[in-house]
Amino acid sequence: xxxxxxxxxxxxxxxxxxxxxxxxxxxxxxxxxxxxxxxxxxxxxx
Amino acid sequence: xxxxxxxxxxxxxxxxxxxxxxxxxxxxxxxxxxxxxxxxxxxxxxxxxxxxxxxxxxxxxxxxxxxxxxxxxxxxxxxxxxxxxxxxxxxxxxxxxxxxxxxxxxxxxxxxxxxxxxxxxxxxxxxxxxxxxxxxxxxxxxxxxxxxxxxxxxxxxxxxx
Amino acid sequence: xxxxxxxxxxxxxxxxxxxxxxxxxxxxxxxxxxxxxxxxxxxxxxxxxxxxxxxxxxxxxxxxxxxxxxxxxxxxxxxxxxxxxxxxxxxxxxxxxxxxxxxxxxxxxxxxxxxxxxxxxxxxxxxxxxxxxxxxxxxxxxxxxxxxxxxxxxxxxxxxxxxxxxxxxxxxxxxxxxxxxxxxxxxxxxxxxxxxxxxxxxxxxxxxxxxxxxxxxxxxxxxxxxxxxxxxxxxxxxxxxxxx
Numbered sequence: 001x002x003x004x005x006x007x008x009x010x011x012x013x014x015x016x017x018x019x020x021x022x023x024x025x026x027x028x029x030x031x032x033x034x035x036x037x038x039x040x041x042x043x044x045x046x
Numbered sequence: 047x048x049x050x051x052x053x054x055x056x057x058x059x060x061x062x063x064x065x066x067x068x069x070x071x072x073x074x075x076x077x078x079x080x081x082x083x084x085x086x087x088x089x090x091x092x093x094x095x096x097x098x099x100x101x102x103x104x105x106x107x108x109x110x111x112x113x114x115x116x117x118x119x120x121x122x123x124x125x126x127x128x129x130x131x132x133x134x135x136x137x138x139x140x141x142x143x144x145x146x147x148x149x150x151x152x153x154x155x156x157x158x159x160x161x162x163x164x165x166x167x168x169x170x171x172x173x174x175x176x177x178x179x180x181x182x183x184x185x186x187x188x189x190x191x192x193x194x195x196x197x198x199x200x201x202x203x204x205x206x207x
Numbered sequence: 208x209x210x211x212x213x214x215x216x217x218x219x220x221x222x223x224x225x226x227x228x229x230x231x232x233x234x235x236x237x238x239x240x241x242x243x244x245x246x247x248x249x250x251x252x253x254x255x256x257x258x259x260x261x262x263x264x265x266x267x268x269x270x271x272x273x274x275x276x277x278x279x280x281x282x283x284x285x286x287x288x289x290x291x292x293x294x295x296x297x298x299x300x301x302x303x304x305x306x307x308x309x310x311x312x313x314x315x316x317x318x319x320x321x322x323x324x325x326x327x328x329x330x331x332x333x334x335x336x337x338x339x340x341x342x343x344x345x346x347x348x349x350x351x352x353x354x355x356x357x358x359x360x361x362x363x364x365x366x367x368x369x370x371x372x373x374x375x376x377x378x379x380x381x382x383x384x385x386x387x388x389x390x391x392x393x394x395x396x397x398x399x400x401x402x403x404x405x406x407x408x409x410x411x412x413x414x415x416x417x418x419x420x421x422x423x424x425x426x427x428x429x430x431x432x433x434x435x436x437x438x439x440x441x442x443x444x445x446x447x448x449x450x451x
Contacts, residue, residue, distance in 0.1 A: 002145070039431065072368060148323075177388050183402055
């Protein structure tokens with residue numbers, strides 16, 4: 001008896017995890033940067 | 047920082063030597079540990095290891111190697127497979143009842159979890175397929191370089207017509 | 208080497224470089240993965256699961272590359288006292304950990320249909336998991352040192368000591384029998400067919416550019432935080448002087 005799994009399911013899962021993970025990483029880094037740079041500008045003005 | 051002043055130069059070299067000495071000691075310790083782990087950290091035994099020092103029957107071990115070409119036979123019950131694992135030095139017959147992974151084929155790598163039976167047959171409870179380092183599309187399989195070149199020329203000639 | 212020591216000069220270059228790196232990285236990596244999903248033929252043995260190669264290998268490369276960057280920056284911090292090195296090391300930790308985790312997850316998803324198991328404790332998989340835990344330790348240590356305003360020298364030593372794991376990961380499939388296959392690409396030789404190799408190289412380049420962009424983004428965030436804090440502290444001191 002040979003195992004027969006749907007290969008595409010695994011492919012989509014792996015690719016999906018990577019793309020979502022990458023986008024979350026980029027977005028969170030950009031947001032953190034924008035927040036920090038805004039805080040710096042505010043400290044300059046005050 | 048005052049790295050450019052003369053005062054900063056000497057401690058900088060001191061730190062460099064210190065870090066290099068520490069790194070050398072560290073790499074040495076790491077290599078030593080890896081060397082000591084050489085046998086223990088292996089995930090499986092190859093047939094040559096089994097032949098050199100046969101494990102006690104019933105002792106749980108993993109056996110890895112290549113599935114010998116033409117050795118896979120399926121028993122009458124349709125679930126039990128028998129095959130031979132070899133590593134070019136020794137061969138070990140294996141019997142396994144269960145679902146085999148999709149990549150389990152003759153001439154490919156396999157890792158069997160189980161124990162040696164009294165008759166010198168390895169009784170596996172679990173089979174894992176081991177992939178090799180080659181990645182090749184299906185249609186090119188088994189073609190030699192000369193054949194590939196011929197194929198390429200044909201397709202180029204076909205495109206020119 | 209101290210050309211970038213001036214934060215204002217570094218910030219000017221970083222500001223100019225961040226967006227191009229992120230955009231080109233996203234385009235190249237996602238494009239190469241899409242290419243791998245649609246244009247590449249199935250592997251002779253693995254079939255369609257070979258497409259996981261295009262996300263798994265770049266993730267593994269960046270997981271190890273991230274720690275190599277931490278180690279190099281730590282060395283520069285300890286020996287040359289380069290003021291930006293500690294910030295660079297701290298900025299590389301989270302993306303490095305993220306890609307190490309992605310490498311482990313995609314590898315596990317790949318292992319199930321090919322090997323027949325989600326996980327085994329062989330040399331390669333175990334040493335990669337150790338790398339992930341080293342990242343967790345490094346992130347906890349360096350962020351707590353930064354929060355308390357202490358020197359990051361202990362984190363730098365940790366970054367250097369942890370680098371011993373990188374050659375172990377790399378050699379694990381050669382030194383020990385492992386379920387993971389030996390390296391396919393060694394010293395300019397490749398046992399990967401060109402139809403797989405090209406999208407793999409482009410995906411790796413794309414994810415690497417993306418990694419660089421994320422590190423710059425995080426360095427800018429850390430620098431901005433430090434500058435804001437320094438300014439607020441200075442103002443507080445001035446205010447005290449005026450009161451006196």
